[in-house]
Amino acid sequence: MIYRNLFLLLLFAIVVSGCGNREDTPMNGAPAGTNVTRPSSVTEVIGIGRVEPPDDVVPLAAPVGGIVASVVRRDGDSVHAGDVLITLNDATEKLAVAQITQRIATQTTQVKLDEANVTETEARLANKRRYAATTAELEKTGSATRQNLDDAETEIRTLEATLSRYRAAVGVSKERLKELHAERISALHDQDLRTFRAPTDGVVLDMALQVGTSVTQYQTYAQFAPRGEHLVRCEVDELFADRVTVGQYVEIRLIGNQDVVAKGVISSVSPYLRKKSLFSEKSNDQEDRRVREAVIRVNTAATLLINAKVECFIKL
Template sequence: MTLPSLDRPPAAIAPKSDAPWFLPSRRRVNRFVRQHRISLSVCAGLVLIGCLPYTLRPGGKVELLPLAQQNIQVKVSGRVSRVMVDGGSRDVIQSGRVIATLDVPDLENQLQTTRKQIATQNAGIQVAQRQIKVSEEEVSVTLAELDTARVRARFSRKAYERYRDLYREGAVSMQQVEDYQKQAETDASNLLELQATVQQKQQQRQQSEEKIKVAQGEFQRLNEELKFATDELNRARVTMPFDGVIVDHRLKDKVGTYLEKGSTFATAEEANTDVLRARVQVSEVVADRLKAGRPVEVKLMAFPDDPIRGTVVAVEPSIHLLETEQNRSQDTGNMITVAQLNAGRLLGVIIKLPNQNGKLRPGMSGYAKIQGDTVPVAVAFSRALARFFNIEVWSWLP
């Protein structure tokens, strides 16, 4: 057994630490830091990165919507007799321009018949008006003759009465009395005839006026029919509803085709393509962060290296399924819409994109990202985890 040398100094005794018993000593802390400095540096970097600001950009598939279109429908039934434009080009057609006409022989015949009836009725009214004018003149003349006859009858009556009195006195002969009596009776008879004539002519005048009223009512009715037939004939002309282009090709091949009222003759499309609209399908989980007016960046499949920047116009009010398919029911044979197992729910966002150079076309597809709120990186990338605990775990709790 070897004894320690008495010349060696005793080992230094570590000074007693003032730190509480539950805290590690400084020596241990330093040793832990030296041993795990790389891990601690990584953790510190992650914390720092998690505090950095990050702008959320929810996105989804995008599809350019068709331009505003309208079906041009025929307003009357008829056969296409003439087509002025062939369609299928980008030539702008002004609003109201006639692009086709229909042959409607029934309306044309009705129009001609109504015009003839109006001419006949108008001629009858003019004849009745002339008859009234003649009747008024005849009544005026007869009234003057009636006044004269009244005076003459009154004078003859007085003369007869005077000679009758003189005959009683013996001053005149019976022959003279009889002559004055006959004259008085003749004048009275003429007066009655004139009175009857005046009454008859006045009745004829009233009847003519009533006929004119009836004829004028019929004349007005025929004019309304003429206006209706004219309007219907004008409806046989197919016009452009607004300034735009015709989508359909080879419209002139429709000459001779019979179209029922309400049938679609062609489809008109808006000519202004400087601004196009598109629909972005984003997940429902970001619905609270979508607002009108926010910037959008779009990359289309046709132009992957040329991002397009637009603006949110509106957010659709309802949410729809992500993926559905049409299947035929084995029981009823009808087509039904079935959601796939991996279907999600999407919210449609309408955006507008500039198209001054005209390279964009309706129907193009791609991907779009909408600028959202700015949050810390840790919050941005932990939204799914937070949603899991806030909804899924919460739903498990009794």
């Protein structure tokens, strides 16, 4: 009986000792107090990056609404500033321009007519003044009556009033002509708004419209990347974040390819660590690692597709 109790006591002690040792050993077999260390002789750091345009991608907004008449540029087309991208139906605007143009022609004729009246009246007035002067001389010698002189002076005053009226008419006609020209400029502007143009040199990324579809004012109709040397925005793991600095040389390779497709220099680095964000599949991804963002200015000619995922080999 005594031997049996001693055996059970010994067995219990062994079990307790085994459980205590298990608590001190992690699931992966490594000692519990082990810390992750980094090698001190690292000569390059690899970050995952994304190719971006020199400026942010611009969502192009429609200045006016209407029905799409033609789509001139498609996805991937390179354009220059002012190149036509989209045209809307502009029949109403064309009619307005034509009507104003006709009114300008009519008003131009009216201005010429009023100016002709002024010219004619000025000639008649000058002639009547000469007649009055001659009559005044004759009246002194008795060769003409006072009545003749009074009649001439009355006609002069009448012609002067008529001339003032015609000159005023010319002024009004010219002002109206100016207004019509301003209306035509406004109508042409309205017509031109129905032609959507590239704001700068760049590349059309995503054309959302097709012929016959409608677009509302301020609706985004395309994504646009301004032209310029591409940049690469990459993320470096927090383990090597403090080794990344501005001015470091970088080789850029496509994922899974050993060929260097571009070269560049780090132009800026973020002052803090952040969650991985460039290639997160979900907004609520649980990340226990932090990264430091670096912006690389590509300084060699290369065909890099915007939003392409690349590996950035940063030379330390």
